[in-house]
Amino acid sequence: MDILKIDKVVKTYDKHIAVNEVSFSMPEGVIFGLLGPNGAGKSSLIRMITTITRPDSGHIYFNGESLNSSHPEQIGYMPEERGLYKKMKVGDHLMYLAQLKGLSYTEAREEIRHWFVKLDITSWWNKKVEELSKGMQQKAQFISTVIHKPRLLILDEPFSGLDPVNAELLKNEIYELHKNGTSIIFSTHRMEQVEEICDKIVLINKGENVLYGAVKDIKQQFKENLFRIDFTEDQALLPDLRSLNIVEQTPQYVTLKITGNQESNVILRHLLDSGVPIRAFNEILPSLNEIFIRQVGESNIQQ
Amino acid sequence: MKKLWLIIQREYMSRVTKKAFILGTILTPLLIGGLIFLQVKLVGYKDDNFKRIAVLDESGILKKAPDNQKNIHFSLFTEGLDKAKKQVVEKQFNGVLVIPKIEDATSQRFTIKYYSDEKLGNDMSDDIESKIEDFIKDYKVSTLGLDTTKIKALKTRIEIDPDPIEGDEDASTVSGLVAMAIGGMMGFFMYLSVFIYGMMIFRSVMEEKTSRIVEVMISSVKPFQLMLGKIIGVGAVGFTQFVIWFILIGLIMTGISTMIGTDSAQIAASNPQMNATMQGVQEVQAGGKMELALTELQNQNWWLILPMFFIFFLLGYFMYASLFAAVGSAVGDDQGEAQSLTLPITIPVIVAIYIMMAAVRSPDSSLAVWSSIFPLFSPIVMPARLPFHPPAWQIALSLTFLVATVIGLVWIAGRIYRIGILMYGKKVTFKELGKWLFYKD
Numbered sequence: 001m002d003i004l005k006i007d008k009v010v011k012t013y014d015k016h017i018a019v020n021e022v023s024f025s026m027p028e029g030v031i032f033g034l035l036g037p038n039g040a041g042k043s044s045l046i047r048m049i050t051t052i053t054r055p056d057s058g059h060i061y062f063n064g065e066s067l068n069s070s071h072p073e074q075i076g077y078m079p080e081e082r083g084l085y086k087k088m089k090v091g092d093h094l095m096y097l098a099q100l101k102g103l104s105y106t107e108a109r110e111e112i113r114h115w116f117v118k119l120d121i122t123s124w125w126n127k128k129v130e131e132l133s134k135g136m137q138q139k140a141q142f143i144s145t146v147i148h149k150p151r152l153l154i155l156d157e158p159f160s161g162l163d164p165v166n167a168e169l170l171k172n173e174i175y176e177l178h179k180n181g182t183s184i185i186f187s188t189h190r191m192e193q194v195e196e197i198c199d200k201i202v203l204i205n206k207g208e209n210v211l212y213g214a215v216k217d218i219k220q221q222f223k224e225n226l227f228r229i230d231f232t233e234d235q236a237l238l239p240d241l242r243s244l245n246i247v248e249q250t251p252q253y254v255t256l257k258i259t260g261n262q263e264s265n266v267i268l269r270h271l272l273d274s275g276v277p278i279r280a281f282n283e284i285l286p287s288l289n290e291i292f293i294r295q296v297g298e299s300n301i302q303q
Numbered sequence: 304m305k306k307l308w309l310i311i312q313r314e315y316m317s318r319v320t321k322k323a324f325i326l327g328t329i330l331t332p333l334l335i336g337g338l339i340f341l342q343v344k345l346v347g348y349k350d351d352n353f354k355r356i357a358v359l360d361e362s363g364i365l366k367k368a369p370d371n372q373k374n375i376h377f378s379l380f381t382e383g384l385d386k387a388k389k390q391v392v393e394k395q396f397n398g399v400l401v402i403p404k405i406e407d408a409t410s411q412r413f414t415i416k417y418y419s420d421e422k423l424g425n426d427m428s429d430d431i432e433s434k435i436e437d438f439i440k441d442y443k444v445s446t447l448g449l450d451t452t453k454i455k456a457l458k459t460r461i462e463i464d465p466d467p468i469e470g471d472e473d474a475s476t477v478s479g480l481v482a483m484a485i486g487g488m489m490g491f492f493m494y495l496s497v498f499i500y501g502m503m504i505f506r507s508v509m510e511e512k513t514s515r516i517v518e519v520m521i522s523s524v525k526p527f528q529l530m531l532g533k534i535i536g537v538g539a540v541g542f543t544q545f546v547i548w549f550i551l552i553g554l555i556m557t558g559i560s561t562m563i564g565t566d567s568a569q570i571a572a573s574n575p576q577m578n579a580t581m582q583g584v585q586e587v588q589a590g591g592k593m594e595l596a597l598t599e600l601q602n603q604n605w606w607l608i609l610p611m612f613f614i615f616f617l618l619g620y621f622m623y624a625s626l627f628a629a630v631g632s633a634v635g636d637d638q639g640e641a642q643s644l645t646l647p648i649t650i651p652v653i654v655a656i657y658i659m660m661a662a663v664r665s666p667d668s669s670l671a672v673w674s675s676i677f678p679l680f681s682p683i684v685m686p687a688r689l690p691f692h693p694p695a696w697q698i699a700l701s702l703t704f705l706v707a708t709v710i711g712l713v714w715i716a717g718r719i720y721r722i723g724i725l726m727y728g729k730k731v732t733f734k735e736l737g738k739w740l741f742y743k744d
Contacts, residue, residue, distance in 0.1 A: 014738070050522040056743060077522040081727070083515030088317060099309050100523040144519070
């Protein structure tokens with residue numbers, strides 16, 4: 001069952017088309033990357049998923065049902081533009097947000113205690129938000145996002161503003177939620193994070209869906225059949241490889257483009273038979289970053 | 304509904320538990336009380352320089368020494384002027400008062416001498432003069448063989464009693480002045496609360512937007528709920544504050560009046576801040592008609608005025624609060640922009656308060672009547688007219704328009720608010736706000 005299905009969704013603001021017939025679906029339990037350059041329409045899409053706004057046309061289905069006002073309680077959303085009431089005590093603040101997500105008073109208190117113990121921040125309950133450092137506020141914000149055990153978690157640039165230690169901590173929490181079956185939408189332009197975390201991605205540019213699928217399939221789809229052979233000793237002279245398409249050659253390694261019906265095994269055997277000492281033989285897959293840039297076009301990236 | 308309640312609770316508690324709120328709520332009445340106390344004390348301040356005065360009575364009209372007062376002590380002296388003067392030099396007395404023989408009992412001028420090197424203050428010489436005047440009056444009455452009751456009968460006090468030709472209401476000047484005072488107070492009260500709490504909402508909406516909490520919030524609740532919760536919560540804060548102020552000021556006023564022995568109306572009248580609205584009370588006082596005014600106060604139809612005032616108050620608050628919320632949602636953290644956008648809201652409030660001041664003077668003028676029906680002014684002008692018994696159809700018409708306007712404006716404010724809170728870094732004009740009304744969700 002797909003936790004989320006976006007079907008030809010369109011959203012226009014004034015005369016600007018923010019989202020133009022975007023469609024994709026997201027299976028339950030995956031970590032899903034929502035990618036795109038600034039202004040591509042990611043936030044507009046997320047706002048529609050969180051029922052903040054409604055699509056002009058098209059449909060959004062949550063767990064097979066048409067999205068309605070009962071669903072926000074099953075969604076946890078951490079926006080990119082996030083904040084807390086500065087003057088409120090952390091404990092009171094989390095109680096407030098948890099109850100707004102439909103938890104009862106006692107449920108909310110128990111859940112917050114549980115998280116405070118887990119993250120070793122029990123002394124925070126009576127601290128005002130403004131007394132916390134930015135990173136600590138982010139932690140509190142994260143708790144507020146997951147306190148009601150959402151089925152779908154939407155994180156928009158969750159690591160921005162976090163130091164490496166806290167980012168790692170947060171990442172581990174995300175993995176744990178993932179392990180427990182939470183479906184997670186992860187929106188960012190940091191491609192290395194996507195590659196590390198996400199199972200599936202959708203890439204949006206100028207309001208349109210340009211790429212959609214599993215990360216490994218996409219990499220396969222964009223591969224250029226490049227292979228790299230590393231040698232254990234410097235090779236001044238190579239055996240006869242002229243029939244091959246050499247992209248780059250140094251004494252330490254050689255990069256080949258294997259085309260047509262040539263097989264990597266045949267080439268490898270040929271080299272081994274010629275007595276070339278081989279340390280590694282790898283297929284070079286494009287990074288998501290490269291794919292992103294190629295798809296979106298350098299002119300589009302404003303950062 | 305549960306969410307709205309949670310929002311109201313937070314908006315209320317987060318303000319009521321603030322130190323500034325607690326201090327302001329308790330200290331303001333104390334401060335006002337203190338100021339009034341000081342003022343009454345200063346206005347009523349008499350010469351506290353204590354004087355012992357020897358009275359040398361050559362006329363023989365004094366049967367005994369004049370009654371002592373707080374700061375003057377009189378004693379009859381019979382041993383001659385020279386000795387008296389000597390005793391003044393020896394500091395046994397501060398001065399000698401000599402009352403010469405009365406040559407002509409019909410004379411209207413009479414000079415008494417005061418020998419001293421110390422100056423006699425104005426207040427003190429007034430006191431002494433009036434004391435001696437009383438003695439001379441008694442003397443004249445007996446020497447000229449006058450009848451005291453006839454003399455009393457000479458004094459007449461004239462009062463104009465305007466009676467309406469139609470209707471049976473007694474509209475004496477006193478009742479007019481009392482109504483003016485009540486009406487003015489209610490109008491002023493309205494004006495204050497619109498400003499204080501309207502601005503509170505405005506700032507709070509702006510803060511929510513700049514602190515970026517708002518997108519987190521509206522992923523759980525509808526923007527309209529958030530706005531409504533805020534308006535109701537802040538309204539409840541205002542209500543709490545006013546109730547506490549009302550009780551405290553009442554207590555302090557009674558405290559002060561028992562302490563200095565004047566009634567509270569007089570105290571209020573001596574407070575210049577309330578001058579505009581308390582003018583009625585002052586004029587009543589000048590005419591020495593205090594008791595009449597008090598009975599007038601009791602005669603007011605409070606069962607109509609108070610509930611009506613409350614309803615107008617509530618509607619007026621909702622109308623302006625929602626406008627402030629809408630405008631607050633549209634501005635970012637730009638102070639200049641904030642000012643230019645709140646101005647169009649504050650102008651009607653200020654115009655209304657001027658109309659209100661005119662309306663309490665002539666409550667049936669066409670200006671007063673039509674502005675008490677026009678919804679932007681009516682919450683301030685109509686309560687001010689209530690003590691003057693406006694016709695029922697005017698109240699009904701005013702309420703109808705106001706309710707319709709409030710519903711309309713709250714709806715409009717909600718439409719603007721939902722777009723405004725998510726709009727960053729865009730210079731907002733009124734034309735833009737108008738467009739937001741028609742944005743789809």
